[in-house]
Amino acid sequence: MCEISKHFDGTNSRRFDLTSVTDCRLIDLPRITSHQGSLTAVESKTTIPFGIARVYYLYDIPGGATRGGHAHVELEQVLVSVLGACEVILDDGGRTKSVRLDRASCGLYIPQGIWREMNKFTSGAVCVVLASTPYRSTDYIRNYASFVEQKQQAT
Ligand code: TYD
Numbered sequence: 001m002c003e004i005s006k007h008f009d010g011t012n013s014r015r016f017d018l019t020s021v022t023d024c025r026l027i028d029l030p031r032i033t034s035h036q037g038s039l040t041a042v043e044s045k046t047t048i049p050f051g052i053a054r055v056y057y058l059y060d061i062p063g064g065a066t067r068g069g070h071a072h073v074e075l076e077q078v079l080v081s082v083l084g085a086c087e088v089i090l091d092d093g094g095r096t097k098s099v100r101l102d103r104a105s106c107g108l109y110i111p112q113g114i115w116r117e118m119n120k121f122t123s124g125a126v127c128v129v130l131a132s133t134p135y136r137s138t139d140y141i142r143n144y145a146s147f148v149e150q151k152q153q154a155t
Pocket of ligand 1: 054056058066067068069135
């Protein structure tokens with residue numbers, strides 16, 4: 001079982017400036033097991049709380065690497081560590097939360113407006129990312145001070 005929550009509560013439509021680390025949650029993904037192994041399938045707007053517009057994956061990650069280091073204006077994501085493990089640091093400009101992802105049947109939902117960094121990848125780790133929009137460089141906030149300033153403008 002995932003440690004935080006397996007329920008989608010419909011809050012994913014919150015705008016950038018309203019989201020907090022408490023909106024980031026773990027989602028139990030269905031797992032079908034047999035003597036021949038396990039299978040997990042996900043579907044848009046049911047298992048995953050948004051329409052999936054893009055899938056990408058992180059792999060060949062060197063030891064000690066840090067990924068992420070940005071926030072998104074509109075994009076929502078679910079991260080799944082399908083092989084190995086990593087740690088995700090979540091930050092809403094006021095509070096931080098650290099989540100370890102270490103199983104293929106558990107996804108971490110991250111709404112818009114959350115700064116994230118991923119580190120402590122185990123050797124050979126593969127992280128699949130399900131994203132709610134196509135790739136748009138303009139959706140990224142890559143400057144942390146600017147991110148905090150934008151979040152604080154809303155409070
Ligand atoms: P980036 O989002 O910075 O990766 P991470 O957050 O995992 O560290 O993206 C790294 C590079 O890949 C950057 O040049 C943009 C490019 N990229 C795409 O072209 N398409 C994509 O869907 C993504 C996620 C990244």
